[in-house]
Amino acid sequence: MARAAVRGRLTWRLATVAANAPEARGVRRLALRIDGWDGHLPGQHVDVRLTAPDGYQAQRSYSVASAPGNATVDLVVQRLDDGEVSPYLTDVLRAGDQLELRGPIGGYFVWDARDDAPVQLVAGGSGVVPFLSMLDHHAATGSGAPVRLLYSARTPADVIGHARLQQHEARGIGVTIALTREWPPGWTGPCGRLTPQTVRDHVWPARREPRVFVCGTTGFAEAVADGLVASGHAPAAVRIERFGDARGARHDPGVPTARR
Ligand SMILES: Cc1cc2nc3c(=O)[nH]c(=O)nc-3n(C[C@H](O)[C@H](O)[C@H](O)COP(=O)(O)OP(=O)(O)OC[C@H]3O[C@@H](n4cnc5c(N)ncnc54)[C@H](O)[C@@H]3O)c2cc1C
Structure with a gap:
């Protein structure tokens, strides 16, 4: 059971862009719809993978910006002018486009809502x-x-x-x-x-x-x-x-x- 859950998290899957909206200067929020998304913990991230027509692939990590249970899984991406991946995510992706993604990832940098400590x-x-x-x-x-x-x-x-x-x-x-x-x-x-x-x-x-x-x-x-x-x-x-x-x-x- 646990092994199946881990395999599910690390499997690449397709996410569909529902919206790509400005969030701050040079920063866009990508709202994604992901079939079979099992939810995440606040603080976890996902890996995004882009594949060029010649097969070249680039992979980057992005924190999930939306809360667990939100209708979409949102990433907030800052455009780095000389970056390889972020300009594509912020400037090129449109609603209806798809991208490969895996996650959620990370168990260390997460906040547990059952914990009442400051x-x-x-x-x-x-x-x-x-x-x-x-x-x-x-x-x-x-x-x-x-x-x-x-x-x-x-x-x-x-x-x-x-x-x-x-x-x-x-x-x-x-x-x-x-x-x-x-x-x-x-x-x-x-x-x-x-x-x-x-x-x-x-x-x-x-x-x-x-x-x-x-x-x-x-x-x-x-x-x-x-x-x-x-x-x-x-x-x-x-x-x-x-x-x-x-x-x-x-x-x-x-x-x-x-x-x-
Ligand atoms: C766990 C994790 C979570 C992340 N979450 C987010 C997120 O929520 N939003 C987000 O925008 N990015 C996030 N990042 C950074 C992201 O993975 C990429 O590194 C970033 O988008 C740059 O990728 P690029 O291909 O455009 O630039 P690259 O071509 O990889 O890098 C260009 C240059 O910028 C430097 N650089 C990389 N990231 C930054 C940065 N953020 N600020 C300043 N310099 C940088 C690199 O060292 C390099 O010199 C996260 C990274 C990790 C590992």
């Missing part, structure tokens, strides 16, 4: 995508877990899921957006890259023993993890999913990470 989400850029699923699932299940999101984006136009985040804020989720490059007039939120002090000011204190999820580029995730551990969070309570260029200074605060 939750701290820290996102950089498209790292917010798995948190959109977690927050929608939190709302859908009526979870009593107190949640805070600290989200670093470049400018207001780059904030992914802004309207939905405002709805979550209205129902009591703590949403702090930090802008690194451009601030609208009267902006009162944090400005510039997250510093250990910003992290300390806007996340649950360590004494609340939150479940902490950090998702962003390698540099972002490592800087945030350093700040969290320095302010007393137990490395084992901090789960990291990171992506992008691994160049640059690496500092291991002892926090386990999943590579994006």
